Amino acid sequence: DAGVTQSPTHLIKTRGQQVTLRCSPISGHKSVSWYQQVLGQGPQFIFQYYEKEERGRGNFPDRFSARQFPNYSSELNVNALLLGDSALYLCASSPRTGGEQPQHFGDGTRLSIL
Amino acid sequence: AQSVTQLGSHVSVSEGALVLLRCNYSSSVPPYLFWYVQYPNQGLQLLLKYTTGATLVKGINGFEAEFKKSETSFHLTKPSAHMSDAAEYFCAVSDSNYQLIWGAGTKLIIKP
Numbered sequence: 001d002a003g004v005t006q007s008p009t010h011l012i013k014t015r016g017q018q019v020t021l022r023c024s025p026i027s028g029h030k031s032v033s034w035y036q037q038v039l040g041q042g043p044q045f046i047f048q049y050y051e052k053e054e055r056g057r058g059n060f061p062d063r064f065s066a067r068q069f070p071n072y073s074s075e076l077n078v079n080a081l082l083l084g085d086s087a088l089y090l091c092a093s094s095p096r097t098g099g100e101q102p103q104h105f106g107d108g109t110r111l112s113i114l
Numbered sequence: 115a116q117s118v119t120q121l122g123s124h125v126s127v128s129e130g131a132l133v134l135l136r137c138n139y140s141s142s143v144p145p146y147l148f149w150y151v152q153y154p155n156q157g158l159q160l161l162l163k164y165t166t167g168a169t170l171v172k173g174i175n176g177f178e179a180e181f182k183k184s185e186t187s188f189h190l191t192k193p194s195a196h197m198s199d200a201a202e203y204f205c206a207v208s209d210s211n212y213q214l215i216w217g218a219g220t221k222l223i224i225k226p
Contacts, residue, residue: 004157033213042118042204042216043158056213090157099146099208100165105157 002027004106006091012112013081021076021109025093031055032074033103034066035090043090049074050097078111086113116141116209120217128225133192135220137179137205140186146208147188149179152219153201161203164188175199200224 005024013019025032031050035043045058049068063079072093078085088110092103121136139145146165150158162173169181179190188205205217 035214040219042206042218043214044216045213048213056211058213092158097212099212100163101212102148102160102163103214105150105159107155107157 004091004093004104006089006106006109008109009107010110010112012114014114015081015083017081018077018079019081019111021078021089021091021111023074023076023091023093023106025072025074025091026104029093029095029104030072031094031097031101032068032072033092033094034074034076035092036060037088037090037108039087046076048097055097081113083113086111116145116207116215118205118207118215118217120203120205120220122220123218124221124223126223126225127195129197130194133177133190133195133199133222135190135203135205135222137188137190137217138186139188139205139207141207141209143209147179147181148206148208148214149173149177149188149190150204150206151201152204158204161190195222195224197224197226 033048034046037043047066048056052068066076068074088108090108092105094101119138148163149161164181172178202219204219206214
């Protein structure tokens with residue numbers, strides 16, 4: 001079975017632009033989470049979606065938004081990009097929500113802001 | 115609020131030596147604890163997890179970790195390091211909202 005797939009793998013944008021990142025979860029997984037990983041740091045939680053509803057939001061500004069589609073794939077949108085948004089954006093899926101559920105990660109989208 | 119502390123941003127061991135990566139957590143609820151590994155330019159791969167039951171947890175690639183509630187620790191060990199173990203290792207705790215709180219990571223360096 002295919003793992004979590006993310007697209008694109010790399011992206012270069014300039015300040016003020018908008019970006020959309022995409023994620024396809026493992027087949028049968030209904031929960032998708034997004035993380036931001038700045039170089040040299042651990043991941044920071046951005047959003048969790050389960051059954052197309054937002055189940056959690058981290059401490060990120062409103063420029064960050066996401067949604068989950070009926071097929072459980074997900075998009076992360078970031079508006080008005082800042083230099084500080086440069087990071088690896090990771091998507092993770094799990095069969096359902098719950099603290100004991102291990103998350104399965106994609107290889108991420110590396111976003112560079114010029 | 116939950117938090118995770120990983121002692122040592124870099125740990126260097128010789129090939130064949132014991133690997134010990136330290137993780138301490140704080141949690142207001144019974145914790146679910148995880149170790150993940152990240153190779154360069156890749157996502158995170160689950161090594162092992164503790165939810166309930168046996169406090170010594172065995173994972174992939176010969177790694178194991180022991181949950182010690184009294185010490186609020188979940189240290190990761192491997193008896194004999196291989197060159198292929200060189201990577202960054204992250205400890206994480208699931209908070210009361212089922213969101214993962216991550217440590218800053220420990221980069222494991224293996225000396226030949």
